Amino acid sequence: MRGASPHYSAWSLLRARIKGHGYWQPLWTGHKLQEAYDVVIVGAGGHGLATAFHLARDHGIKRIAILEKRLVGYGNVGRNTTIVRSNYLLPENHYFYEDSLRRWATLSRDLNYNVMYSPRGVLDLALSEDEMSKAARRGNAMRLAGIDAELLDRAALKRYCPELDTQRARRFxxxxxxxxxxxxxxRHDAVAWGYARAASALGVDIIEDCEVTGVRSTAGMASGVETxxxxxxxxxxxxxxxxxxxxIGSMLGVPLPIETHLLQAMVTEPIKPLLNTVLVYVYPGHGETYICQSDRGGLVMGGMLDGFPSYTREGRWDRMEDVVEGAVDLLPHIAGCKILRHWAGTNDMTMDGSPIMDRLRYDNVFVNAGWCYGGFKAIPASGAAFATFVATGSAPDLIKAYRLSRFTTGHLLDERGGGPFPVRL
Amino acid sequence: MTLATLQTRLTCPFCGPRHLSEFVFHKTVAPPNASPFAEVYERIDNPNLSIEHWQHVRGCRSWLRVHRNPSSGSVLEIHLLGAAI
Incomplete structure (x- = not known):
């Protein structure tokens, strides 16, 4: 195995205990950029690494390189709020995300790397009878597809999440x-490291600090990348x-139905175990908050998009306030906690809120994009399905609905029902 | 000329500098000869210049054409929509 990172097991950890810190080796090292490859993957984020891993393991492709402009896991795989779920309304989406959720459950074993999957439940709170009907409709759609969903009334909610103050008088x-x-x-970083380690062990070259600046083509086919x-x-x-x-669309001269927006997240100082689940909360006319507690004890929070195209990776202040207000409204006793860190990531926002997995301009150029705010939870399914697509040339059923032509044919997957705008405030 | 960084304020031609939360982004402006499909779904992505329609929703409600640099966050120009540029 390259990178000298050994197979992890209970015995190997025992050995590590005896041997001390010398046991721990880099997860991947010593990769050199070659002149030619069977597959070049641009971007060493969750989706790129997972695609490389499945191409090498499931399809036996030997010469694979991942080219990364910055560092492994510098982008959204290290910037999200770590939530995984498959509670989508549309069949195309819930079958896909359900496949992903099943893979999350066994991913630590598949990668031989602990990604700390914690099925602690995701609660979508309803603030009115109308929202309860909406939740029931979504839950029923999920159950028809064989996905677990439970509608909780106030008493059951209180039992499931005792920390939540359901009795206090509120406007909503x-x-x-x-x-x-x-x-x-x-654990989001572990996903990037685990996939990178497993891909590296299968012979994939991971090249950091290597930006792709153009695509060269001959006779209507792409022949390589300029870096x-x-x-x-x-x-x-x-x-x-x-x-x-x-x-990338601009580089290839193909306009895409994508706007690039910022999404913010933040984490408080570590506190004792407080929140046993994930809360998702949309306050009418105000904003959105989702909140969970990390294993270190920090409360990880996120909210809505900033609402306009940006690459700055700096969040706007009033959106941060929305998120914090929502969190304090749900859990008033965290009001004294300090925000330790705050960051933003750039999101591909498509015009129907669903991803794009298709060819782009050339027959041998593939694009895996437009994940909106659903990219992290999709990683295992996306990697497996997209690797099949790239290796065989035909898209598996699971991702057929995500083709780019749906915008021209009108077969949109508008989960939110919001029309061709990524965000409406 | 940089009017302000977008993260905090926008300068409305009527109202002057106002907090960003008063404004709502609508969409990037399609090229003049765009097909109806492109007008609705496609977006021009130039990391150095984004031409957009905004509205001063929680203010004078006028529609604005804003030129911005989405990589630096700076606002380059703001015009009233429909006004001669």
Whole structure:
């Protein structure tokens, strides 16, 4: 195995205990950029790494490179709020995300790396009878597809999440919630490291600090990529650069139905165990808050998009206030906690809120993009399905609905029912 | 000329500098010869210049054409929509 990182097991950890820190080796090292590859993947985020892993393991492709502009896990795989769930309304989406959730459950074993999947449940709170009907409709759609969903009334909600103050008089009282018990959290950085380690062990070259600046083509097919480290020949090229896919579209001269927006997240100082689940909360006319507690004890919070195109990765202040207000409204006793860190990531926002997995301009150029705010939880399913697509040339049923042509044919997957705008405030 | 960084304020031609939360972004402006499909779904992505329609919703409600640099966050120009540029 390259990188000298050994197979982890109870015995190996025991050995590590005896041997001390010398036991721990880099997860991947010593990768050199070659002149030609079977598949070049652009972007070492969750989707790029997972695609490389499945191409190497399931399809036996030997010469694979991942080219990354910055560092492994610098983008959204290290910037999200770690929530995984499959509580989607539309069949195309809930079958896909359910496949992903099933894979999360066994991912630590598949990668031989602990990604700390914690099925602590995801609660979508309903603040009115109308929202309860909406939650029931979504829950029923999920149950028809064989996905677990439970509609909780106020008493059941209080039993499931005792920390939540459901009794206090509010303008919009908490009526109930939709619970998905198998939803929960996954340690996000571990996902990037685990996939990178497993892909590296299978012979994938992970090249950091190597920006792709152009695509060369001959006779209607792409022949390779121009990079800051020189030209690399490739039989197939995969773009998994969510957050910057619109720039890839500009590079290839293909306008895409994507706007690039910022999404913020923040974490408080560590506190004792307080919150046993994930709360998702949309306050009418105000904003959105989702909140969970990390294993270190920090309360991880996120909210709505900033609402206009940006690449700055700096969040706007009033959106941060929305998130914190929502969190304090749900859990008033955390009001004294300090925010330790705050950050933003760039999101590919498509015009129907669903991802794009298709060819782009050339027959041998593939794009995996437009994940909106659902990219992290999709990683295992996306990697497996997209690797099949790239290796065989035909898209598996699971991702057929995510083709780019749906915008021209009108087969949109508008989960939110909001029309061709990523965000409406 | 940089009017302000977008993270805090926008300058409305009527109302002067106002907090960003008073404004709502609508969409990037499609090229003049765009097909109806492109007008609705496609977006121009230039990391150095984004031309957009905004509305001063929680203010004078006028529609604005804003030129911004989405990589730096700076606002380059603001015009009243329909006014001669």
């Amino acid at each position: 009282p908490i009526v109930g919630a939709l619970l998905q018990r198998r939803g929960g959290t996954v 800051t480290r020189g030209y690399v020949e490739a039989e197939r090229i995969v773009f998994a650069t969510a957050g910057h896919t619109a720039m």
